[in-house]
Amino acid sequence: MPTPLLTLDGVSKSFGAVAALQDVRLELHAGEAHALVGENGAGKSTLVKILAGVHGPDAGTISLDGRPLQLSGPADARAAGIAVIYQEPTLFPDLSVAENIFMGRQPLRSLRRVDYAAMRTRAAELFARLGVRLDPDRPARGLSIADQQLVEIAKAISLDARVLVMDEPTAALSGIEVERLFAVARSLRDAGTAVLFISHRFDEVFALCQRITIMRDGRWVSTDPAGTLTVDEVVRRMVGREVSAMYPKQDTTPGDPLLQVSGLTRHGSFTDVTFTVHAGEIVALAGLVGAGRSEVSRAIFGVDRHDAGEVLLDGVRLPNGDTAAAIRAGLALVPEDRRQQGLVMELSVERNTNLPRRWSLARAGLLFGGAERSAAATWAQRLQVKAGRLTDPVSTLSGGNQQKVVLAKWLATAPRVLIVDEPTRGIDVGTKAEVHRLLSQLAADGVAVLMVSSELPEVLGMADRVLVMHEGRLTADIPRTRADEQSVMLAATGQAAAA
């Protein structure tokens, strides 16, 4: 074997009492795609941040081409040829998409003026390569989480790095976008880039990567060629026990219509959306990135106002643009973007979990520490949230554990209608099955569930009915028995508009 391009040896890192990494090793070769897998909180993102120069390791060495590499900040990592896509997008909301991509290395004209024309053209080229339809001039504010992710990907690719690190880049993307990303990643790999890929979707891991490194509880477990491993074996080593990867939806007989959406329209986002979700039903809302699924969810929930149409919950009309009223009526929304919409990152796990039901937790108008603590603890336990203390800021949790807190926060409100937007984004296999079991259980108890998901297996496994959106309109309503990969993808790409 030639000298590895990048080597981590004996790397450890602690945050206070939490040992996030202990004696971890990793070797990346030029021209290989290497997967890093492990449960939520296993330390994958911490390792990425060490490679990116964001965190300094407490112990251990990093070397590039066999020579020790000292990273005292992200600028050093970039100079060394390491490009990183973080798990959570970190765009500047008020800058344009193109400015975000070329932040700190804008093409210049004479007199050090920024060459906006060149910047725009190069951004457009990158988007064409990734098959993304985004206007380079639009501000980053308001981009969906998937689009933000795509901008981060474009940014990383434009660096022409020797090492490309991608921390769950596909978590919010649907099949088609993932395929395009993989095509680009493969061509980079074949040109000699080392790609480090993190994902909780094993089909992706096996489709892209030649070698797989498994981590558990902050420790290195194994590194093997992908060909010698099976999904079951990977899961067993990750979790340390057997888990079922999928939890199929129990059959229930749909009851009364609980959520009725008719003619819902928001100019520029979606048009004339009409559907019903019955008690006991899980209805999936599928479609490509940008089809308007999240926008519909937000309008139903009242975070955004709608321009026409109405939303009925159990026959009662919800006021337009009134989230508090929607929550009181028994509606809950797990939003797509946990960092901006789902959580207040600076507040504790406990405060976040209890925020939507702070009124119902109060006794005589007052909140007492004990009641809040036990309410949060119950739900943290049910969703297996891995956190130091419930009073720690939620920002110190790993991505998947943050997602569990968002779920806990809304399940705790005991909703009658639950809308979940990418509910298992960034959640590991074991917990994913648990989340699916919970959703199925809720439906069995008579809750109406509307599930937006880009993950086709999740849609097909969980949904009683699949609604498909294409460019802001509902294009198909497919019952469980007829839903398969092909029917959903055809409708999502607009080729089955007649259905």
Add this chain to the structure above:
Amino acid sequence: MSEPVARIRRALGTWDAVVLLALVAVAVVGALTIEGVASPRFWRFVVLEAIPIALIALPMTLIVITGEIDLSVASVLGLTCSVMGQLWVSGVTSLPVLILLSLLLGGALGAVNGLFITGFGLPSLAVTIGTLALYRGLAYVVLGDRAVANYPTTWTTSAIQPLPGTTIPWMILVVAALAVVFAVVLHAMPIGRGLYAMGNNAEAARFAGVDVRLTKFWLFVASGAMSALAGVFWTLRFASARADNGSGLELAVVAAVLLGGVSIFGGRGALLGVLAAVALLGVLRNALQLAYVPANTLTVITGSLLIASVVGPNVAGMLRERLRRRRTTAPTVSPSS
């Protein structure tokens, strides 16, 4: 380490505790070294001076926690004094009626702020700088350069009446009661949870059903009403209503709120620290005055304290990170590179 011990340690490490300890230290050192600080008269003055600041600091704390600010408070105070003076001159002679009208006026002035900020989405800094000038100007329109000073002495003495057996004015009980109300709202009621949430991330707060705009609107109303209450106290304490009453008081209030550990960016802070900071600044100012420290030096000291309180925590964090990095990465430096 057992949990109670750990909890005490964490509590001692908080900024509230730092400010409280500083208050005790300044009081003790002052009493030992400066003639007069130990006297009951000194404490009477400190409290009289602190009452209006504390009254306004209560709503200001909540406002700054939501990420906004109200700089018009001293002008609301001044305009209330003017209007109260004018009403008295034109024949309104019932004190309860005057107080009620003043509070309503203050609330209305706060509502104007709130409307511009939440209704039109303007930044509170800009709006309240505008109304700072506007309300003070109106105060002069109402009263001109006159001073209305012929209030009944029963009113003016009752405002500063000491508690039986002490020199401390009874108004401190009113402040204490209001402080409890604000502390409960902020720290033990659902509204308070929403305030911290919106101060950190207004979008996530909206997604959790917090009505950000309505809450902020009412906070500005409360701020106006509390400033008006401070204005009533001011008029009676000095037995004088003038248009320039309380000029510059907004700076004293904001200084206390920030020194008390409330983040100017919102989302962080507690009422206890703010009240301790109001007291600390009051004791410090009066003690140094007794020690014949010139007024300019006093201003310099207050300003430095304020900067230290804002910068201190950040610098400490940066140094810690720097040290940690140096310690951990030093052995990996290769001599050849």
